[in-house]
């Protein structure tokens with residue numbers, strides 16, 4: 001539904017060129033919720049503004065619903081007619097809602113309908129339908145100042161849907177909202193995505209947003225995409241920074257490992273699926289007479305599916321534990337041999353260089369299983 005090819009946006013500032021977006025190639029499937037996550041300055045806002053040609057890219061292409069927008073003339077408010085028409089198929093919502101304070105809720109939703117040339121009656125009917133869709137029909141006559149943040153964002157969403165778009169772009173739409181309101185707005189986005197078949201591309205600095213609502217995600221840094229893919233595939237990818245950020249292992253992973261005598265093997269296990277818990281670790285201990293230490297564990301729901309992660313330690317070098325690794329893989333777990341124990345709080349990996357290329361020793365395979373303790377906390381990578 002959205003494809004960018006080698007998209008680049010260079011700003012010239014104080015005699016220096018800044019590549020805010022640097023060769024980004026993304027592919028967003030129809031009907032998916034796709035999150036681009038990164039810290040402040042990563043280039044997310046510039047990227048999203050290039051997608052609907054609010055900013056004209058320096059080079060590269062943007063195709064939305066089969067149409068190459070970069071081939072159409074103009075940008076921002078100076079877009080030519082074909083680009084303006086194409087833009088009606090792309091709704092956008094903003095962190096600070098961007099509502100007109102002098103207009104009622106209904107008036108705000110009617111604004112794009114006026115521009116589209118609907119009659120007063122058509123506008124009224126459509127605006128009320130849209131407000132109903134976002135659960136705000138009874139506040140149609142209120143003014144923005146009389147609404148909560150979550151209600152304002154719902155108005156923003158209703159307004160963004162006025163042109164019956166196939167694509168909704170969300171520019172940090174929940175960043176100004178508290179966690180409960182964030183969840184309810186994300187639920188609404190997911191609901192609209194499913195009911196209307198709407199493709200949603202959102203940018204965010206909050207891992208929790210990706211974890212709650214995204215089917216796919218990309219990690220952006222320094223204008224580039226470092227990693228991207230389906231969230232569940234990323235969770236099964238050894239060395240994935242996004243997976244580690246999305247779902248840290250929990251506890252003080254690695255805290256005890258340094259105390260071990262002699263060489264050890266530290267393994268990161270990922271359990272997929274919602275089947276009954278299988279006591280894989282105790283079976284491993286029995287079958288291989290292994291002294292297994294659990295260094296950290298967490299169970300959580302990511303993109304609607306239950307996932308468990310666990311870090312364990314076995315005595316001996318990895319080559320001495322080959323049979324144990326094979327046993328774990330036979331159980332359908334994704335197994336990654338961790339390097340030296342990783343200490344430090346979750347949420348710090350985005351500050352580090354990209355992960356090494358995937359180690360060859362892990363496989364994605366759905367399997368039931370349920371390790372340890374509570375899920376991870378909200379992660380803010382800004």
Ligand SMILES: Nc1ncnc2c1ncn2[C@@H]1O[C@H](COP(=O)(O)OP(=O)(O)OP(=O)(O)O)[C@@H](O)[C@H]1O
Nearest residue numbers: 011012013018020039040041042043044045046047
């Ligand atoms: N109009 C501009 N002129 C010059 N530099 C710009 C302009 N807009 C953005 N930049 C620079 O491009 C880089 C990316 O900025 P951008 O706002 O896209 O990042 P971001 O990930 O959205 O961060 P934030 O969440 O803080 O908005 C930054 O270094 C920023 O200073």
